[in-house]
Amino acid sequence: MLVRVIGIAAVVMFSALKTNAMENRYALLVGANHGDSGETPLRYALDDIQRMGETLRRLGGFLPDNMVILEEPSADRVRDALARLNARIRSEQSAQTNTLLMVFYSGHADALSLHLKGTHLPWDELRNQTAGSSATARILVVDACRSGQATRVKGTKLTEPFALPALDAPAPEGFAVLSSTTAGESAQESDELGSSFFTHHFLAALHGVADDNEDGNVTLAEAFQYASDRTVASTASTMAGLQHPTYFYDLKGRADLVLSRPGQGEKLGGLKLSGSGQYLIRENGPHGALALEANIRNEPRTAWLKPGRYFIQRRLPERFFEGHVTLKDVGVIDLAQIDMRTIEYAQLARKGGQVRKAFSVGMWAGAETPVLPGFSFPWTTKASFAWDMSAVTLDANLALMRSGHDGEALDSTLTGIAAAIGARKVFDVGAFALSGGLKIGGVYFDQRYSGKRLAPPRKRLAPIVDALVRSDVHLPWGFFVGLESTLRVSYLRQKTGLFSVEARTPVQGIFLAGIGKSW
Amino acid sequence: MKTLNTKILTVVGVTLIAAACGDDLTDKTYQGEPRFVVNGVVQSLDASTATVDTFVGVVWYNFAKNGDTISTQVASVSDASFPSEFTLALYDEPASEDLNDYSDAERGTRGYVGTGFIVAFDDLDGDGSLTTSGEMEPAPGDDLLRGMAPGHIAIFARDVNETLRTLLAQENMLIVNPEAMVPGFNLARTVCAEGDEAFDMLEIVPNESVPLESMEYIDNNDSLCLNFT
Numbered sequence: 012m013l014v015r016v017i018g019i020a021a022v023v024m025f026s027a028l029k030t031n032a033m034e035n036r037y038a039l040l041v042g043a044n045h046g047d048s049g050e051t052p053l054r055y056a057l058d059d060i061q062r063m064g065e066t067l068r069r070l071g072g073f074l075p076d077n078m079v080i081l082e083e084p085s086a087d088r089v090r091d092a093l094a095r096l097n098a099r100i101r102s103e104q105s106a107q108t109n110t111l112l113m114v115f116y117s118g119h120a121d122a123l124s125l126h127l128k129g130t131h132l133p134w135d136e137l138r139n140q141t142a143g144s145s146a147t148a149r150i151l152v153v154d155a156c157r158s159g160q161a162t163r164v165k166g167t168k169l170t171e172p173f174a175l176p177a178l179d180a181p182a183p184e185g186f187a188v189l190s191s192t193t194a195g196e197s198a199q200e201s202d203e204l205g206s207s208f209f210t211h212h213f214l215a216a217l218h219g220v221a222d223d224n225e226d227g228n229v230t231l232a233e234a235f236q237y238a239s240d241r242t243v244a245s246t247a248s249t250m251a252g253l254q255h256p257t258y259f260y261d262l263k264g265r266a267d268l269v270l271s272r273p274g275q276g277e278k279l280g281g282l283k284l285s286g287s288g289q290y291l292i293r294e295n296g297p298h299g300a301l302a303l304e305a306n307i308r309n310e311p312r313t314a315w316l317k318p319g320r321y322f323i324q325r326r327l328p329e330r331f332f333e334g335h336v337t338l339k340d341v342g343v344i345d346l347a348q349i350d351m352r353t354i355e356y357a358q359l360a361r362k363g364g365q366v367r368k369a370f371s372v373g374m375w376a377g378a379e380t381p382v383l384p385g386f387s388f389p390w391t392t393k394a395s396f397a398w399d400m401s402a403v404t405l406d407a408n409l410a411l412m413r414s415g416h417d418g419e420a421l422d423s424t425l426t427g428i429a430a431a432i433g434a435r436k437v438f439d440v441g442a443f444a445l446s447g448g449l450k451i452g453g454v455y456f457d458q459r460y461s462g463k464r465l466a467p468p469r470k471r472l473a474p475i476v477d478a479l480v481r482s483d484v485h486l487p488w489g490f491f492v493g494l495e496s497t498l499r500v501s502y503l504r505q506k507t508g509l510f511s512v513e514a515r516t517p518v519q520g521i522f523l524a525g526i527g528k529s530w
Numbered sequence: 531m532k533t534l535n536t537k538i539l540t541v542v543g544v545t546l547i548a549a550a551c552g553d554d555l556t557d558k559t560y561q562g563e564p565r566f567v568v569n570g571v572v573q574s575l576d577a578s579t580a581t582v583d584t585f586v587g588v589v590w591y592n593f594a595k596n597g598d599t600i601s602t603q604v605a606s607v608s609d610a611s612f613p614s615e616f617t618l619a620l621y622d623e624p625a626s627e628d629l630n631d632y633s634d635a636e637r638g639t640r641g642y643v644g645t646g647f648i649v650a651f652d653d654l655d656g657d658g659s660l661t662t663s664g665e666m667e668p669a670p671g672d673d674l675l676r677g678m679a680p681g682h683i684a685i686f687a688r689d690v691n692e693t694l695r696t697l698l699a700q701e702n703m704l705i706v707n708p709e710a711m712v713p714g715f716n717l718a719r720t721v722c723a724e725g726d727e728a729f730d731m732l733e734i735v736p737n738e739s740v741p742l743e744s745m746e747y748i749d750n751n752d753s754l755c756l757n758f759t
Contacts, residue, residue, distance in 0.1 A: 385558025416558050420621065423556070458555055464562030464621050471552030506554040509564065509619050 034109040036071065037146065038078045039096055040064050041089055046119025046126030055200050056117040057082050059154065059210040063115055066217050069279065070229075070271035070315065073113075086125070086132035090140070097144045104145055111268075112146035117210060120155035142186040148268060150231065154191040154209045155198050187268070188259040189213075189235050191242065199246055199254055205301055209256055212241035212304075219273035220284065220305040220312040227274040230267035241306055273315035280318050280338025285311045285347035288331075291324040292316070297333075313343055323351065330355050330489065355489055357399040357444075357529045369399040373527025375495065380519045381414055382501060386425060389414030393429075393523060403434040406450060421462040429454040431477055442485050450477040454501060473503040477521075489529045497521040564619035566715030568648060568684060570740030572614040574747055575650055576676040583653050584676065586616045586742065588646035588684045589660055590628035616742070618648070620715060624686050632694055641694040643704070645732075646684035650677035650742055675745055680754045682740045683732055685716040710734035722755035730755040 042060035044053040064080050067073040079092050093114065104110055114137070119126035124133045141151045191198045191209030204211045213234060215221070221237030222229050239256040246254040274281060284290050284307050292314070293299040299322060303314055318340045325332045325346070334351035336344055357369045375393040382389075393410035408431050415424040433450025454473045460466035476499070483493040499519040507513045568588070578584065629642035651660050652674040663669035685705075690713045698708035705711060706721055711734050718732035748754060 383555060383557045418558055418560075420561050423558075423560070425555070456552075456555060458553075460562070462562070465565055466560070466562040469553035469555055471555055472550060474550055502550050504550070504554045506556045506560060509567075509617060512554045 034072070034111065035100075035103060036067075036073045036077060036111045036113070037096055037100055038064070038067055038073050038113045038115065039089075039093055040078065040080045041084060041092075041114070041116045041118070041127075042080075042082050043084065043116075043118030043125075043127050045083060045128050047129060050119050050126060053118065053200060053207075054202075055206045059117045059206055060115065062206070062214055063117075063210065066214050066271070067113070069317070070217055070273050072272065083128050086127045086130035089125075089127065089132055090136070093137075093140050097140070097146075101145045109148075110146040111148045111150070112141065112144045113150045113152065114141045115152045115154075117154045117207060120153070125155065138188070149186045150268070151186075151188045152190075152213070153188070154207050154213075185261045186259075187231060187261065189231075189238075190257050192254050192256065201245070203301075204245075204304060208245045208254060209238055209242045212245070213238040215241070215303050215305050215314070217271040217273070218303055219271075219281070219315045220303070220307070222273070222312060223310070225310075225313075227272060228269045229271045229273060231270050232267045234270050241304075244306065274313070278318070278340035279315040280340060281313045281315050281343030282321070282323075282336065282338060283311055283313045283343050283345040283347070284325075285345055286325070287327075289326040290314075291326070293322045293324075295320055296322045296335075323349075325351065355485060355529045357397075357404075369529070371395075371397045371399070371489075371491070371527050371529035373397075373491075373493065373525045375410075375493075375523040375525030377495075377521065377523035379412060379497075379499075379521040382427070382503070382517050382519055383414075383425065383505065385418075386414045386416050386423075389425070389427075391521065391523070393525070395525070395527065397435075399437070399529075403448070404437050404446065405432070405434050406448065407432045408450065408452075418462075420464055421460045421466055423458060423460050423466075426457045426459075427454045428457075429475065431475060433477065435479070435481065444483040444485065444491075445481070446483075447478075447480045450479065451475065452477075456503070471503060473501045475499055475501045490526065491529060492526050493524070495521075495523045495525065497523070561619070562621050564621055565623065566620040566684070567737070568618040568620070568717065568740055569737070570616050570618070570648070570679065570682075570742055572612055572616055572650060572677065572742045574612055574677065574744040575742075576674070576744045576746055578652055578676065579674055580652060580654060582656065584650060585653055585658075585660075586618050586648065586650050587660055588618065588620065589649055590624040590644050590646045590686075592628050592630055592644070620684075623688075623714075629686065629688060632697070634697075637693075637697060639693050639697050640689055641691060642688040644686040645704075646686065648679035648682060648684060648740055648742065649675060651675050677742050677744045678748055679740045679742045680748050680751070680756065681720050683718045683720065685711070685718050685732065685734070687711050687713055687716060689713075704732060706731050706733050708734075720755040722753075723757070730757045 040060040040063055042056040044056045060080055060082070064078055067078065068075055079096055081088060081092055084092070096112070100110055100112060116125060116137075124131040125137065138151065141149050191207065198207055198209065200207045201211070216234040216237040217229055219229060221233040223233050235256070235258055242254055242256050273279065282292070284305060287307050287309060290303070290305045290307065291301065292303040292305075294302050302316055302321060305312065305314060316338055318338050320335060320337045323334055323336055323346065331354055332351040333354055334349050336346070336349055338344060357371055373395040375395060377391055378388050379391050380388065389412040391410055391412035393408055396407045398405045408429070410429040412427040412429070413424065415422065429452060431450040431452025433448055435446040435448030437444050437446040452475050454475055456469070456471045456473060458469040460468070477497050479495055479497040481493055481495040483491045485491050497520070499521055500516055501519070502514070502516055504512055505515050570586070572586070575584070624644045624646070626642070629644040631642055633640045633642075649660065653659075654673045655661050655671065660675070661671060661673045662675065663672055668674070690711055695708040695711065698705050705718065716734050717737055717740070719735045721731045721733050723730045
């Protein structure tokens with residue numbers, strides 16, 4: 012608790028770091044997919060440091076010449092690179108120049124050291140070498156298993172609100188460590204994001220979505236807070252479990268450290284994310300690379316991206332929206348002004364999107380051809396349940412039909428209760444959903460008679476196979492109306508004479524109209 | 531894969547068929563469950579005079595009332611060749627007016643017993659039942675009676691009780707073995723009376739095959755015992 016208070020106090024006391032001509036920023040970016048021989052190789056560590064490098068260059072004021080990117084290095088090579096960078100900082104530093112050193116590591120680690128292609132670099136050594144740099148401010152960002160060892164503190168959430176930085180406030184001095192996990196946790200990668208969770212969200216933060224006070228600057232605190240919250244939320248449902256980023260600050264000053272200035276960097280287009288929800292922004296189209304994933308709660312945020320065409324998905328609990336937008340190198344496009352298509356979760360599930368649930372219920376009514384000769388056309392009503400998945404839609408139905416006939420000797424009524432399960436393939440065509448499929452099940456028949464003759468009631472269970480085609484029209488708020496035609500084959504035994512019985516497979520047509528709701 | 535799919539389809543098919551169980555359903559032609567079935571053999575019939583349906587039926591004959599009342603329950607029969615088996619299903623009880631009333635307050639009896647001749651006829655008027663004036667010679671409008679069971683009678687008993695059985699046994703009024711009579715339909719065989727003054731009688735028998743002969747055969751055969759009414 013004491014450590015947490017100290018950390019919070021340090022954050023509140025941050026002073027602004029003005030990335031102006033008097034500030035030099037240096038970065039050492041280290042990525043290692045391969046750790047020790049027994050460790051499963053990572054997939055995205057190298058991609059993560061490349062993205063980090065591009066983001067720092069575009070948005071963070073880091074000159075390319077001031078960034079060192081090491082892919083799959085040994086421990087000695089990291090030591091050497093950091094020593095050389097520190098030496099350069101010392102040589103280029105002057106009393107009038109503020110300097111920032113950022114060391115970013117993505118790879119394997121354990122409680123004692125980083126694992127670098129079979130070699131080990133102790134945490135303490137990395138911390139000391141970073142903290143001991145002559146740069147005015149030193150930041151160590153570690154996205155690795157058990158990287159909480161680097162922070163040596165257990166704080167996982169920053170206090171708020173932050174003090175607004177004064178433009179003329181002195182730059183922060185000191186040392187800060189951000190880690191993607193607590194000491195005992197595993198850092199996780201996501202195939203869907205194509206990145207580790209923490210780095211992905213940290214980069215999104217630097218692109219502007221963490222700019223809580225909308226001053227055009229993303230501070231260290233804002234970036235960490237956003238990345239931390241999103242990492243916890245994103246890993247809540249993973250098999251490896253929750254991942255809690257941690258921090259350690261020992262910075263002096265009255266304003267926060269500005270990590271990126273999204274609206275002021277290299278020519279970028281602004282995309283104002285208006286309205287709450289989860290945003291997935293992909294390059295070019297629905298299957299393009301994921302450029303940004305952001306979660307907006309209440310206040311709008313502006314993400315700054317390189318010019319180009321983007322495919323936007325905005326997810327809400329009950330539905331999602333999608334559309335395209337083209338960003339230019341100047342200006343901000345407000346998504347609220349873009350005409351985005353509304354898509355229900357059932358459609359999203361059918362498109363292969365990940366949704367927690369996508370199901371629908373419906374009520375149907377109509378008529379069917381009689382299953383027994385001489386009977387009237389039965390009316391029928393049906394309750395349906397459907398579970399939409401990417402490959403098929405699973406159906407379960409419960410239906411009630413009733414028919415009858417008036418005879419010279421006897422009148423008869425036939426009541427059927429049908430239960431069936433099956434699968435449909437659904438094709439979304441604009442506001443329509445066309446589908447076809449098969450179901451199997453059974454009908455419980457109850458046949459009763461009225462008249463003076465001896466005719467006890469008859470009860471029978473008949474198996475059925477249904478082939479159906481269906482057309483739905485999507486309505487607002489998840490409602491839909493539909494038409495369904497079914498060809499049903501039953502197997503039953505029918506009394507055809509005084510002592511004769513035949514096995515029959517009558518074929519029926521069933522025509523239904525219905526209304527339902529999707530979730 | 532093809533073999534696997536075939537196996538899966540076979541399992542599904544067998545499962546579905548195995549799931550089929552219960553009573554046999556009926557369509558509009560269903561008449562109900564027969565209350566009694568007479569099985570027999572048509573040995574011969576009088577010649578037909580028209581191309582019409584030939585039926586076997588039970589003609590309920592209320593001999594105890596003034597003016598005979600007749601009603602018929604029928605089944606189709608093929609007369610293409612003889613002997614021809616027939617099955618006559620009786621779905622309805624005979625109407626009350628077709629039954630002989632054995633109720634007698636003084637004797638303490640209460641019951642109704644009907645007697646039905648098993649006949650074959652051509653349904654000339656197409657009404658599905660035997661139309662007859664009841665005269666010995668056919669009258670215009672009558673259906674053509676082509677045959678009859680010379681040795682069997684259908685009996686319907688309502689309200690069978692011990693008092694009625696005792697009455698019938700003591701006085702030999704109709705049935706020689708009334709203790710075998712059950713409520714509802716019974717099949718009886720004719721029993722020839724001994725002596726010219728006595729009536730022939732009926733013996734309740736288990737369901738057995740009923741021979742049906744032409745009217746010509748019956749008219750020319752003096753050994754038949756049909757004088758029980």
